[in-house]
Amino acid sequence: MPVIFKCTKCGTIIYKFMRAGQDYYGIPSPSELMIRIGSTCPNCGKILNRNIELEHIVINLRR
Numbered sequence: 001m002p003v004i005f006k007c008t009k010c011g012t013i014i015y016k017f018m019r020a021g022q023d024y025y026g027i028p029s030p031s032e033l034m035i036r037i038g039s040t041c042p043n044c045g046k047i048l049n050r051n052i053e054l055e056h057i058v059i060n061l062r063r
Contacts, residue, residue, distance in 0.1 A: 001062060003027050008056055012043040 003017040014037060017027050028036065030050050039048055 005030075005033060007041040007044060007046055007048075009046040010041065010044040012041060014041065014048075 002019075004013055005015040006013055015028070015033055020026070025032070030048070030052055034048055034050060040046065041048060
């Protein structure tokens with residue numbers, strides 16, 4: 001099941017982790033992701049937040 005990081009302002013997909021073995025490090029934390037891509041959304045320029053609030057976490061189940 002993929003793990004997707006999206007911008008909360010414009011909805012742009014910032015990073016998508018599709019499967020185990022995709023890269024050496026595994027699923028990045030928000031802090032690690034900011035090191036990889038920078039601290040702003042590449043589409044709208046919103047400053048990304050390292051602290052994820054629970055209302056921003058969405059879990060969708062497969063059927």
